[in-house]
Every structure is written in C-alpha cells, then in structure tokens.
Amino acid sequence: MSEQNITPELRRWLQEQQRAGVAPEQVLKAMQSSGWTPDVALQALAGVFNAEALAPLRIAAAPAAPVPEPALQGAPTSLWAHDREVKVLLSMAAPRLVVFGGLLSDEECVALRESAATRLARSETVAVDADGSEINTARTSRGMFFDRGETELCCRIEARIAALLNWPIENGEGLQVLHYQPGAEYLPHYDYFEPNNASSAAILQRGGNRVGTLVMYLNTPLRGGGTIFPNIKLEVAPVQGNAVFFSYDRPHPSTLTLHGGTPVLEGEKWVATKWMRQGVFE
Numbered sequence: 591m592s593e594q595n596i597t598p599e600l601r602r603w604l605q606e607q608q609r610a611g612v613a614p615e616q617v618l619k620a621m622q623s624s625g626w627t628p629d630v631a632l633q634a635l636a637g638v639f640n641a642e643a644l645a646p647l648r649i650a651a652a653p654a655a656p657v658p659e660p661a662l663q664g665a666p667t668s669l670w671a672h673d674r675e676v677k678v679l680l681s682m683a684a685p686r687l688v689v690f691g692g693l694l695s696d697e698e699c700v701a702l703r704e705s706a707a708t709r710l711a712r713s714e715t716v717a718v719d720a721d722g723s724e725i726n727t728a729r730t731s732r733g734m735f736f737d738r739g740e741t742e743l744c745c746r747i748e749a750r751i752a753a754l755l756n757w758p759i760e761n762g763e764g765l766q767v768l769h770y771q772p773g774a775e776y777l778p779h780y781d782y783f784e785p786n787n788a789s790s791a792a793i794l795q796r797g798g799n800r801v802g803t804l805v806m807y808l809n810t811p812l813r814g815g816g817t818i819f820p821n822i823k824l825e826v827a828p829v830q831g832n833a834v835f836f837s838y839d840r841p842h843p844s845t846l847t848l849h850g851g852t853p854v855l856e857g858e859k860w861v862a863t864k865w866m867r868q869g870v871f872e
C-alpha cells in the first residue's frame with residue numbers, strides 16, 4: 591500500500607467492527623495483515639475506539655527500547671565480565687533470556703546472604719493505585735535493597751554485571767536480596783512498571799522503565815524454588831552462583847517475560863535481583 595488514507599469507507603468499516611464487538615487488537619491485526627502500518631492503523635482506530643482500550647496496543651506497537659545484551663555473537667560458551675569468566679548455559683530469543691553459570695563465587699554468595707540477613711523485611715511490591723507500595727500476598731519472601739555502590743562487594747558485582755550485559759552501572763537499581771522460607775513463592779508477574787497506572791508516573795521519573803532483570807541464585811535450595819516463565823513453560827533451576835537474565839524492550843506481555851519463583855519445597859532460597867533501567871537511576 592503506497593498511501594495510507596483514513597477514508598470514510600475505512601471509518602465505516604471500523605464503526606461496524608466496533609458495533610459488532612470486535613476487540614480493537616483484532617481489528618488492528620486485520621488492518622496490519624492487509625498492509626496498514628501500526629501508527630496509521632492506530633490513528634484510524636482512535637477515531638472509533640476509546641483511548642483506554644487502545645493504550646496497551648500503542649505500547650505493543652511502539653518502537654523497541656534499547657536493552658541490556660551480552661555479547662553472544664559467535665556463540666561463545668563463556669564471557670569475560672570485568673573480573674571473572676562467566677559461563678553461558680542457555681540463550682533464547684523469545685523471550686530474550688540467557689542463563690549464566692558461575693556469575694558469582696561461593697564466597698560472594700555467602701557474603702551477600704550474610705550482609706542482607708540483618709536487614710530483611712517482608713517483601714513489598716508496587717501497589718497498583720496508590721503512590722506508595724504495599725505488602726503483597728503474591729510474594730511471600732522477605733527482602734531488602736542495597737544502595738548502588740553501598741559496599742565493596744556490591745561495587746564489584748555491579749561492575750561485573752555492567753560488563754556482562756553491556757549496560758551502564760548508573761542505569762541499575764541497587765541489588766535486591768530476597769529470602770524464601772519453605773512454602774514461600776513469588777507468583778508470576780512482570781518486572782516492568784505499567785505506564786498506564788497512576789502509581790507509575792513517579793517511579794518512571796527516576797530512570798525510566800525497567801528493561802532488564804538479572805536474578806542471581808545465592809544458594810541452592812534442597813527442592814523447589816526454580817524461576818518459571820509460564821508463557822514458554824521454562825523453569826530455570828536455582829543453582830548457587832548461577833543467574834537468569836531476561837530483557838523486555840517495551841512494557842508489554844508480548845515480551846513473554848512473565849515469570850515467578852515456584853514454592854520452595856525443602857530448604858530455603860536466596861536470590862539477588864538486579865534491575866536495569868532505560869536511563870540513569872539516581
């Protein structure tokens with residue numbers, strides 16, 4: 591299609607779809623498969639469907655944001671990251687996900703657990719409508735945040751992650767440590783902030799949205815406690831020193847980054863999570 595005009599005929603067709611109860615994403619799909627570009631199609635849809643219904647479609651159609659990414663061209667089996675050789679155990683495209691081996695030494699895992707232990711509190715997740723955060727039953731672990739650069743160990747790990755994922759240290763949040771007891775879990779969720787939620791505006795001021803997550807295992811639970819990705823039916827085994835990385839180039843389920851921590855069946859589970867923002871996180 592050389593020219594894309596929103597003709598009266600197209601408008602009539604859109605109104606028919608809307609009256610017939612066809613979901614806007616179906617209408618968008620139909621328009622795209624007959625050659626309409628997403629931005630013109632969305633413009634046409636905006637004349638007929640309400641803004642609220644179109645908001646998620648706009649996010650899905652937005653250009654991809656730059657994301658952290660390890661240098662895996664040439665399929666290396668390990669990568670040198672700042673001060674340590676890290677193994678590449680698995681890499682997939684959709685979702686963009688990489689499992690690393692030996693990202694942290696045993697000594698580093700022990701030291702992180704010990705320095706976090708005295709500061710643990712029941713984990714909080716972001717509330718949907720208020721502008722604070724609230725205790726959430728979806729997450730039954732206890733957790734704490736280090737400030738970025740808070741300790742020599744934090745600095746070393748942050749520098750290693752920045753080199754591994756080619757993402758500025760300044761764009762990272764401080765390390766978060768979570769402790770799960772038997773039975774504790776983290777139900778499937780997305781790590782990005784919903785741009786359309788009232789509570790997100792203040793959070794997004796500080797470095798923009800999250801675009802990547804690195805979950806590092808600080809111990810090996812006796813049983814259970816894997817990290818699951820329900821969209822692709824993947825479960826990453828929680829092995830001390832290993833880590834799972836995934837990125838999301840837009841805050842949308844199409845990134846397939848829905849994930850959670852399965853219940854710990856025996857023993858306990860410790861993880862450190864590093865979240866990466868689009869911009870500088872101060």
Ligand SMILES: O=C(O)CCC(=O)C(=O)O
Nearest residue numbers: 805816817850851861863
């Ligand atoms: O504990 C896990 O395996 C997942 C942790 C997680 O999803 C997070 O910290 O956002």
Ligand SMILES: [Fe+2]
Nearest residue numbers: 779780781849
């Ligand atoms: Fe998460």
